[in-house]
Amino acid sequence: MTAWESAASRWRAAKPAAIALAIGLLAGPIITNYAGWQVTSRTARAEIHAGIVEQQAMFCEARARADVPTAPKLDGTARYELAEKWAVMPGSALADSDVASACAAKLAA
Numbered sequence: 001m002t003a004w005e006s007a008a009s010r011w012r013a014a015k016p017a018a019i020a021l022a023i024g025l026l027a028g029p030i031i032t033n034y035a036g037w038q039v040t041s042r043t044a045r046a047e048i049h050a051g052i053v054e055q056q057a058m059f060c061e062a063r064a065r066a067d068v069p070t071a072p073k074l075d076g077t078a079r080y081e082l083a084e085k086w087a088v089m090p091g092s093a094l095a096d097s098d099v100a101s102a103c104a105a106k107l108a109a
Contacts (some may be wrong), residue, residue: 057102
């Protein structure tokens with residue numbers, strides 16, 4: 001048996017495993033992403049942002065309620081302006097609109 005025939009017989013034996021590996025490498029990520037078993041960077045960033053907004057809205061609500069104890073009785077515009085005033089976090093010049101909206105919603109409750 002020549003070296004060429006030996007290599008050809010080894011390839012014939014390994015060919016199904018190589019094809020299965022190639023299909024798995026291509027289909028695996030697609031299937032797991034479709035099934036929701038992967039966390040994409042966009043999803044992770046959105047969840048982190050939502051957590052930060054929630055935490056800052058809690059601080060904003062506490063400070064706004066200390067300033068105006070009757071905040072739930074205010075109308076929507078006044079509540080949002082109050083929330084916008086206290087949504088400015090230390091180290092920033094402007095209030096994040098997401099934080100102000102979440103704070104106003106917490107003040108309404």
